Amino acid sequence: MTDMLALSQERTQLFHDLIDGKIPKKVPISGSFAHEFAIQYAGKDLTEAQWDTDGLEPIFEKTCQDFYSDLLPVSAFRLPSFYKILGSRNFVMGSSGFIQHPEVEGLALEDYDAFIASPFDCIVERVLPKLYSKLDTDSTQKSMVMAKAFKAYTDEMGNLGRIYGNLIQKFGYGFVNFYSGFCEAPFDIISDQLRGFKNISIDVRRVPDKVEAAAEAATPLMIKMGTPPNPSPYNATFIPLHMAPYLRGKDFERLYWPSFKKTVEGLKANGMRSFLFVENDWMRYIDYLAELPEGTIMLFEYGDPKLVKEKLGKKHIISGFYPVSLLKTGTKQQCIDKAKELIDVLAPGGGYYFGFDKVIITLDSANVENTKAVLDYVAENANY
């Protein structure tokens, strides 16, 4: 057995123990860097590198070499080729090469009923032409554009899959994938690119019945979207949570929570655990999170780690809380002390892996030396 294969097996075991409710040999670490960070860190041009995905492997490799992680620490999610082919309005590359997400309205107010009646048909017929200008045309042109975009998308995803596999082998990362599937909370998919932040904030007050029915209608779609072809108990479906902290309690309880809970339960029934990015501060909803199926993975951005450990630590798998902002502004010692503080609170009894409070998206988001120091500190010292 090669050294890298043995290392990979050891790291896989850390995460299997974590997921199986056993205390692993040490606190597992999942470093998380966006492809934009990796490109800038390798000194490459953001625009050029994102268009040439064949060439991303040595770029990602540099981040893998320099930052400790037990799982592959780099991933790419949104790439320009297919968005450009489609004339995307919702994901647009800025002059820096960073793909931005402007506020959009993919679903008109008067289209709620069509969405409620058949969400997928409504997306194909009404939403996509609003989000993608090249699909707002006759059916022949539309099918040609869609064919090109789908080819570009499958090419890009194929390249990324090959690169991920090579890097996992080369660096001996664990064979656990918390991004094996992807979907959103039903309320969030309606909010993010269908109605937009501004419109949904008005809709929850003016047409709550429509919002509630739309979230309910989107639920089976989200369960289907989040279920990969080969579910595994050691992989997870990534669900980034967006809108709940911006809602009043009564709106959350009626419009957000029921369909979201059904989605997580539906995924569980299909053999997938959910990996929630608990964005912003969910502390006022912490008792709701406790209701989700056992073993749900929750990466917290903000909030009270002690309260989370106390209320969720015996049932769920916790990560996050480590402020990327501190990596940018703190001294090396302050950064290491913060890691110690979080490990002291969250690691006892297991059910915890070390992770930052968000993905590090650009090179100027964090001080590189602080980031390395924290990951190395945890790798060397957080043993059970």
Next chain:
Amino acid sequence: MNSKYYQTWEEYKAENPEITEKQEQAMAPKMQTYDEMLFSFIMFLCA
């Protein structure tokens, strides 16, 4: 899922009764995969 733009193998087969059992064994997984891939792509575009 009830949609004009997504078809299960069973629905496809009902529209194409000439498909033999041998053909079905070879075709079904591949044909269904393409429907699933396109579904995932379309959902990705609005997520």
